Amino acid sequence: MKLRDLLHFSLRTITSYPARSFLIMLAMALGVAxxxxxxxxxxxxxxxxxxxxxxxxxxxxxVLPGRAETAGSFPGAVMGQTPRDLxxxxxxxxxxxxxxxxxxxxxxxxxxxxxxxxLREVTLMGTTAEIFPIRHMKLAQGRFLSHSGENSAxxxxxxxxxxxxxxxxxALGQRVRLGDRRFLVTGIMAVQGESMGFNSDELVIIPxxxxxxxxxxxSLFRLLIETRHHNEIENAKEAIHQALIRRHDxxxxxxxxxxxxxxxxxxxxxxxxxxxxxxxxxxxxxxxGILVMNVMLVSVSQRTAEIGLLKAIGTPASAIRxxxxxxAVWLSVTGAFAGFVLGQAGSWLLRLAYPLLPAxxxxxxxxxxxxxxxxxxxxxxxxxxxxxAKLDPVMALSKx
Amino acid sequence: xxxxxxxxxxxxxxxxAIHALDHIDLTIESGEYVSxxxxxxxxxxxxxxxxxxxxxPDSGHYLLDxxxxxxxxxxxxxxxxxxxxxxxFQSFHLIPRLTAAENIxxxxxxTGMPPADRKIRIMETLQAFNLSDRAHHRPAExxxxxxxxxxxxxxxxxxPTALLADEPTGNLDHRIGSEVAALLEALNQTGTTLIVVTxxxxxxxxxxxxxxxRDGQIDVDER
Numbered sequence: 001m002k003l004r005d006l007l008h009f010s011l012r013t014i015t016s017y018p019a020r021s022f023l024i025m026l027a028m029a030l031g032v033a034x035x036x037x038x039x040x041x042x043x044x045x046x047x048x049x050x051x052x053x054x055x056x057x058x059x060x061x062x063v064l065p066g067r068a069e070t071a072g073s074f075p076g077a078v079m080g081q082t083p084r085d086l087x088x089x090x091x092x093x094x095x096x097x098x099x100x101x102x103x104x105x106x107x108x109x110x111x112x113x114x115x116x117x118x119l120r121e122v123t124l125m126g127t128t129a130e131i132f133p134i135r136h137m138k139l140a141q142g143r144f145l146s147h148s149g150e151n152s153a154x155x156x157x158x159x160x161x162x163x164x165x166x167x168x169x170x171a172l173g174q175r176v177r178l179g180d181r182r183f184l185v186t187g188i189m190a191v192q193g194e195s196m197g198f199n200s201d202e203l204v205i206i207p208x209x210x211x212x213x214x215x216x217x218x219s220l221f222r223l224l225i226e227t228r229h230h231n232e233i234e235n236a237k238e239a240i241h242q243a244l245i246r247r248h249d250x251x252x253x254x255x256x257x258x259x260x261x262x263x264x265x266x267x268x269x270x271x272x273x274x275x276x277x278x279x280x281x282x283x284x285x286x287x288x289g290i291l292v293m294n295v296m297l298v299s300v301s302q303r304t305a306e307i308g309l310l311k312a313i314g315t316p317a318s319a320i321r322x323x324x325x326x327x328a329v330w331l332s333v334t335g336a337f338a339g340f341v342l343g344q345a346g347s348w349l350l351r352l353a354y355p356l357l358p359a360x361x362x363x364x365x366x367x368x369x370x371x372x373x374x375x376x377x378x379x380x381x382x383x384x385x386x387x388x389a390k391l392d393p394v395m396a397l398s399k400x
Numbered sequence: 401x402x403x404x405x406x407x408x409x410x411x412x413x414x415x416x417a418i419h420a421l422d423h424i425d426l427t428i429e430s431g432e433y434v435s436x437x438x439x440x441x442x443x444x445x446x447x448x449x450x451x452x453x454x455x456x457p458d459s460g461h462y463l464l465d466x467x468x469x470x471x472x473x474x475x476x477x478x479x480x481x482x483x484x485x486x487x488x489f490q491s492f493h494l495i496p497r498l499t500a501a502e503n504i505x506x507x508x509x510x511t512g513m514p515p516a517d518r519k520i521r522i523m524e525t526l527q528a529f530n531l532s533d534r535a536h537h538r539p540a541e542x543x544x545x546x547x548x549x550x551x552x553x554x555x556x557x558x559x560p561t562a563l564l565a566d567e568p569t570g571n572l573d574h575r576i577g578s579e580v581a582a583l584l585e586a587l588n589q590t591g592t593t594l595i596v597v598t599x600x601x602x603x604x605x606x607x608x609x610x611x612x613x614r615d616g617q618i619d620v621d622e623r
Contacts, residue, residue, distance in 0.1 A: 005509045016497035309493040312454060313507050313554070314482025316475045393454045397493065 001319045010326035017299075024288075024295055025335035028373050031285035032339025033346055035369035036361045038281045040347035042274030044359035049270060051358075053263045059233050060134070060259035061240060063094070063223040084248050085219035088208065094243055099227050099236035104131035105208055106222040109215040113204060115165045115176035122161060124178065124204050126211020134226050137200070142172045142187035145207055153210060155183035159191040160201040178204065179214045233258050278365060282372055288335070289376030292328055296384035300324065300391075307388050308396025317389040324385035325378065332377020336370045343369065402428040402451060402562065402593070407460035409446050409616075420446040421457065422616035428595065428609075430561065433588045435607035436597045443616040444597045445566060451595065452485050452564045453477045465561065482510055486555030486592075488584070490567035492547045494539040500550045501526065501535040507558050521557065529553045529583075545576035552583060562593040569603055581606060 001009075014021045065086035091105040107126035112119060129145045131137070137144070144156055155176060162171045162185075174185045183206060192200045212218060227236040241256045248254070300307070310320055343361060350359040409421040420443045428434055436444045449455035450462065453469060462470045469480055494503045501522050508518045526532045529549050539547055548568065555563060565584060569577030581603055588594040598604050612620035 001510055002512050005512075009509070012497060012502075305493060306495050309489075309495070310506075311478070312452070312481065312487045312493075313510065314478045314480075314485075315510055316478040318475070319510070394449050397454070397489065 001315075001322065006319075006322055006326050007330070010323055010330055013323075013327055014330050020295060021331060024292055024331050025338060027288040027291050028285070028332055028335025028377065029339035029342055031281065031288045032336050032369040032373045033342035034281040034284050035278055035372070036340065036343025036365055037346040037350065038277040039274055039365035040343075040350060040359040040361035041357075042270065042277045043362045043365075044350070044354075044357040046267060046270035046274060047358045048356060049266050050263060053259065053266065059227045059229065061225040061227060061233065061237050062257045062259060063225065063240065063244070064221075064255045064257070065219060066253065066255060084251060084253050086223060086244075086254055087218055088212070088220065090244060090247055091220060091223050093247055094223065094225065094240050097236070097239055097243060099232055099239055100225055101228045102130045102134055102226045104128050104134050104224045105220045106131070106224060107208060107211045107215060107217065108221045109211065109217075111179040111214060113161070113165070113176060113178050115174065118165055120164070122158075122178075122204050123202065124206060124211060124214070126206055126208040126215070128208055131205075131224065134224055138190035138192065140188045140190040142185070144187050145205065146186070151207065151209055153181060153183045154186040154207065156187040156189060156205040157185060158189050158199075158201045158203040160199075161204060162188045178206065181210065181214060183210075233260060274362075278368070281369075285369075285372050285376050288373070289332075289380040291380075292331055292377050293380035293383060296324060296328055296381055297387070299327075300384045300388045303388075304391060304396045304399045307391050308393050308399070311391070311393035312397060321385040321389040324388050325381045328377045328381020328385070329374070332374050332380075335377070336373035339373065340366060340370055401430050401463075401465055402426070403461075403463040404451070405461050407447075407450060407457045407462065409443075409450060409455065409457050419443075419616040421450065424460070424616075424618060426611075426618065426621075428593060430593055431588070431591050432609055433585065433594045433607045434596070434609045434611060435604040436595065436611045436613060437599070437601070437604040438613035438619070442613040444613045446616075447613070448564050448566055448595065448597045451562070452487060453481050482507065483558065484561045486552075486558075486560040486563045488548070488552055488555050488563065488565040488568045490570035492539070492544075492551045492571070494547055494550060494554075496539050499536045499538055500531060500542065500546075503539070503550055504554045504557055507554060511558070525553050525557050543576075544572050545579060548572065548576075548580050549583065552580070552587070556587060556592070560592065562595065563587060565594070565596045567598055567600075568596065569598070569600060577603070 063086065088105055091103060094100065095103045104127050109124055110121055111124050113122045127145070129147045132144045140159060142156075145154060155178065157165070157171060165171065165176065166174065171185050171188055175182050176185060177183075189200060189203070206214075225236070225240065227233050237256050237258050241254070244254045244256075245252050307320060310323075343366075347359050347361050350357065404424050404426040407421050407424040408419065411418045411420050422443075424447065436447060438444045446455060450457050457470065460470070461468060464480065464484065469477065472480065495506075504525055505518055505522055508521060513521070523532075526535050529552070531546065531549055531553065534542060534546055534550075539550070542550065563584065568584065569580055572580060584594055584596070585606070596603065596607060604610060609623040610620070611618055
């Protein structure tokens with residue numbers, strides 16, 4: 001029997017039972033679509049997180065006070081306090097290392113902001129002008145903290161804060177009160193929304209010296225460092241760590257994190273998550289495969305007389321096996337293709353509903369979904385095909 | 401030429417062994433017209449199945465056109481069936497989802513004949529069996545006589561040496577039955593060996609050679 005005739009013959013069989021064939025294909029299609037849509041979702045989430053991290057810069061090193069490994073060994077550690085503070089002087093010292101291109105010390109706290117008779121609590125960030133390029137910030141109006149006037153009482157308002165206090169948009173040049181000090185508004189941030197858990201729209205930024213006085217602290221919250229080259233990040237990380245240990249009299253009481261490592265960790269976690277979700281979806285393909293087997297077995301017993309006839313007119317057992325296998329292949333291939341289309345449509349709808357989420361199914365998921373579906377179909381067709389080929393012709397013919 | 405010697409076929413029902421065929425010796429020359437009659441369970445259908453290579457004897461030898469076909473593999477037996485034997489059944493055994501033309505086409509597909517050649521062959525056959533206007537009807541849309549004509553067309557399209565018919569008129573009324581019998585006899589006239597198994601005395605008596613079976617043995621063999 002020629003392949004063309006074989007495919008045509010089994011296609012005729014499938015189209016003769018439209019409802020049954022449609023239901024099997026639907027099961028297959030839903031399985032494949034599930035694989036594609038769920039991996040699109042998982043991979044979309046991964047890319048979203050990775051993009052968020054990358055927007056802060058990839059050759060970033062973060063220094064935090066305190067040692068992660070020894071967090072429980074001294075009482076203050078739990079409160080975020082360490083025996084020795086990470087100070088502004090530490091930051092300037094590190095800033096002189098050759099690997100460092102830019103650095104920005106960071107203090108974060110909460111204070112009361114008042115102006116034009118209004119009052120609210122705001123998150124304040126004390127830092128230097130360097131934070132602007134390091135975190136890829138954008139201004140809507142005015143200018144950022146100036147390099148020269150680091151000690152002057154200037155303030156940059158988040159977009160939402162500016163809108164709340166100065167609905168007319170005339171914030172620039174106005175004086176506001178933050179805590180017990182007065183600041184001159186020199187700039188307004190562009191709307192940026194949530195980023196890394198910070199809503200920069202509800203933030204105010206002031207020079208770090210003012211922030212430390214206001215918050216009554218000399219310890220930095222974070223020190224952000226941008227290295228000159230992406231490929232020397234490990235080396236820079238080590239140099240910074242050693243420099244700080246030396247300054248702290250040999251005490252290892254800071255944690256240095258390469259931003260890349262955080263990124264890589266998130267990337268790994270979300271990749272694993274995507275794989276896990278895909279694995280669950282593959283189970284539905286296995287179920288669809290069992291359904292194909294079930295229907296094919298029913299088909300063999302329904303068509304016993306036909307199998308007997310095929311044997312009587314001289315069809316070899318191998319050809320009978322091929323006929324039933326070809327049916328399983330038709331069902332699973334068309335089902336897989338329909339599922340592929342369904343999956344692409346579903347991912348498109350996801351992207352439409354959540355424009356922030358780049359929910360593109362990864363290439364491997366498309367291939368894997370289709371391949372597993374076809375494999376499941378063929379494996380499921382195998383047993384019924386063998387059973388059909390083994391039927392005794394005399395017995396088969398006597399069945400009506 | 402069909403030569404059976406010492407053919408025995410035993411069925412087991414529980415712990416009882418039934419000799420469906422009990423040391424049958426039978427020779428049928430090419431072009432003969434033979435009827436096999438006998439009561440139910442006399443072994444006549446089993447004999448036909450053995451001759452048609454659908455059933456394997458437990459012992460004995462079977463020579464078909466001088467070749468020992470008893471010990472052939474299943475695949476080889478399928479090929480012999482395809483080339484040398486045509487079956488006609490009481491219940492027609494047409495595939496319900498295929499049209500008359502497609503049912504007739506099946507044996508040609510098995511030989512791997514190209515579609516263009518198949519088309520010509522089917523047209524000729526449909527014409528010969530007076531079925532041209534029924535080519536695209538499904539079995540359910542055909543009368544009993546037409547169905548059996550389609551079945552006979554399918555059995556003979558590869559011009560087998562032997563045509564084996566098991567109660568070919570059993571599901572047909574008397575008039576249509578004798579038409580079908582006449583069609584089979586016409587094919588026999590062109591040289592095809594015709595073996596008919598039947599209960600029907602009238603059909604059986606039309607054959608030139610009449611075999612009666614009883615308890616797995618040949619009781620009467622007259623010509």
